[in-house]
Amino acid sequence: MENLPLHELGLVRGAAEGHDTRYFGSLLALDRHAGLLLRAGLIAPIPADTQRDDHCQFYEATAAGCDFYATHLSDLDERANGRANAWGDHPQLVAAARALGELLDAVELTTDVTEVPTAAS
Secondary structure (H helix, E strand, O other): OOOOOHHHHHHHHHHHHOOOOOOOOOOOOHHHHHHHHHHHOOEEEOOOOOOOOOOOOOEEEOHHHHHHHHHHOOOOOHHHOOOHHHOOOOHHHHHHHHHHHHHHHHHHHHHHHHOOOOOOO
16 A cells, blocks of 8 residues: 555545545644645635634635645545545545645745755855
8 A cells, every 4th residue: 555645635625625624533643734735835724713614623725725626636435535544545545645746846846946045055
């Protein structure tokens, strides 16, 4: 089985579906899993005291996150229900993980190129 970023995919999926933590059994590492998605621009933090008409508590999908969801995660079958870490080696998730990896690589490349050189570098 491939080492898939199931929690990250679950967070994007949950945020796009209006329930950011739906696919998590525990919230202990939620922020750690969110870090990659925040850098990629797929989710954004919800400001404190924001009134919402959905079940998102911590993160919401950005326009890019909704597009990623529509392209890669919207048609998952019953094998990808419940907690994200139990989704297993689902073929559609493998493709979504690869797309997420490519997106993150592009973000990292852009960050490296746009860094301002300092006197120490």
